[in-house]
Amino acid sequence: MNAPAAWLKADLALIHGEDADARRAAVEAWKLERVDPEWEEFSLSVCSESAPWGEVVSALSEAGPMGVDRVVIVPQADHLLQKPKDLPAAVKGWLTSPPPGTHLLLVARNALSAGSGKPLGAKPFSDWMKEGRVLKVGVLEGEDIRAFVEQEALRLGLRCDEGVAALLAARIGGHPGLLRRTLEVVDLLAEDRRISSVLVAQATFRMAEQSAFAWSLAWQKGQVDRALEALRQALEDDPGGAPLLLLGQARREVDRVCNLSEAQGLKGAALSAAVGLGPRQDWLLAGYQRVFDKLRQEGVRRLLARICEADRDIKGQALGPIGTLTELTVGLCRAWAVR
Numbered sequence: 001m002n003a004p005a006a007w008l009k010a011d012l013a014l015i016h017g018e019d020a021d022a023r024r025a026a027v028e029a030w031k032l033e034r035v036d037p038e039w040e041e042f043s044l045s046v047c048s049e050s051a052p053w054g055e056v057v058s059a060l061s062e063a064g065p066m067g068v069d070r071v072v073i074v075p076q077a078d079h080l081l082q083k084p085k086d087l088p089a090a091v092k093g094w095l096t097s098p099p100p101g102t103h104l105l106l107v108a109r110n111a112l113s114a115g116s117g118k119p120l121g122a123k124p125f126s127d128w129m130k131e132g133r134v135l136k137v138g139v140l141e142g143e144d145i146r147a148f149v150e151q152e153a154l155r156l157g158l159r160c161d162e163g164v165a166a167l168l169a170a171r172i173g174g175h176p177g178l179l180r181r182t183l184e185v186v187d188l189l190a191e192d193r194r195i196s197s198v199l200v201a202q203a204t205f206r207m208a209e210q211s212a213f214a215w216s217l218a219w220q221k222g223q224v225d226r227a228l229e230a231l232r233q234a235l236e237d238d239p240g241g242a243p244l245l246l247l248g249q250a251r252r253e254v255d256r257v258c259n260l261s262e263a264q265g266l267k268g269a270a271l272s273a274a275v276g277l278g279p280r281q282d283w284l285l286a287g288y289q290r291v292f293d294k295l296r297q298e299g300v301r302r303l304l305a306r307i308c309e310a311d312r313d314i315k316g317q318a319l320g321p322i323g324t325l326t327e328l329t330v331g332l333c334r335a336w337a338v339r
Contacts, residue, residue, distance in 0.1 A: 003029050003030070003135060006132035006133075007026075007132055007133065007134075009033070010128075010131070010133040011034075011098065011103045011104070012104050013030060013106070013133045014106045014108065014125065014128060014134045014135070015105070015108070015134075015137065016110065016111055016112045016134070016135075016136055016137070016138065017111045017136045017137035017138030017139070018109070018110060018111060018137075018139055018175060018176075018177070018217075019137040019138060019139075019175075019176040020177055021177055022176060023107065023109070026135060026137065027073065027075075027107060030105055031044070031071070031105075034071055035071050036068070039068050042068065043068045043070060043071055044071045044072075044073070045059040045062070045070075045071070045072045046072075047059060047072065047074045047075065049076035049283060051074060051080075053080060056072065056074055057090065057091060057094060060072050060094060060098070067101070069101045069103060070101060070102045070103065071105075072102075073105045073107065074104070074105070074107060076283050077107055078108045078110055078283055079283055080106070081108060081112060081125070084117075084121075084122035084123075084125065085117070085122065087122075092124060095124045096127075109283075110138075111138035114126070120134065139173070139174040140174035140179075141174055145165075145168075145179070148176060148179060149164075149168050149179060150165050152179065152180055152183050153165075153183060153195060156183060156187045157193055158183070158186065158187060158195050159193060160195045161194065161196045161197065163197065164195050167200050168182065168183075168200055170233075172214075173214050173226075173230065175214065178213075182203055185203045186199055186200070186203045189202065189203060212242070214230040214233075214234075215227055215230035215231055215246055215329070216246075216249045216250070218230050218333075219329055219332040219333045220253070220287075221337075222334075222337025222338060223333065224329075228329055228330075231246070231326065234246060235325075247307065247310060247325075247328075250328065251311075252276075253332075254303055254304050254307055256277070256288050257291050257300050257303075258304060259274055259276055260275050260285070261292055261297055261300055262274070263275060268282075271285065272285065275288060290338070291336055294335070299335070303331065303332075303335055306327075306328060306331055310327075310328045
């Protein structure tokens, strides 16, 4: 991916979206524009993944050696951007009128919204949007998916049969990373450098973990239509194994919300461990807290009971998993949807 010139030249910039490959490439390109390798150790600061605004401002306030510009990258800024109305006045000042010789890049791993009350809909980030300081590398939609598939296939020296791009889009969805990995698998299988529908079926059949990921990602965003489509695809690809795999994904997420409800009062690493998160996953806590604040104790218990009921149904006490998992999917979407 080639990042836009306006974004690369922005001294205050934001990148957001789920495409990790494109995100990493764009961050490196932005850094290359303004960091001299000989002075990188002294001029560049990379904040911790759970850095508060205080750490970011402190890093920006440090003086570079002999007039070298100060460059700060925040590799995990999602938690800093959740409530733009709560942005500290001092920080808002920095983000509006930074001192000369300072450069800041905020990296959000999830796609941000520009709606009312959302990060990209509030100042100063709404102004950043107009000025070309914001770059999105998130999930593709519609014709963009097919165009991406055709572009990546061309890069790999592959020829797509008619309808193949649409077939891949239907099976994999719009996540660029999954599409890119799938084409890399096809690249190994296509001896004649041609992608046929048969080859796509071979490469994508029983991609159970990816199907479960797409399903989980959709309902955690409250996207009912996408979650139900991902459910349908998962059950079509692996009717025997997918139901329990999907249920395991849901149980893990709901268990974490339950653990959070029992760990109130803990902080930092102790809270992350109690919830069931690793040392680099503490940025997920805000999402689980939002779900718990919405459902409260009784709502979480009801959701867990629904998962237990689905488990019994799938293991033999119902005619099939489709109705049970459909009902569970809708319930999960409602629980995780942002109000």
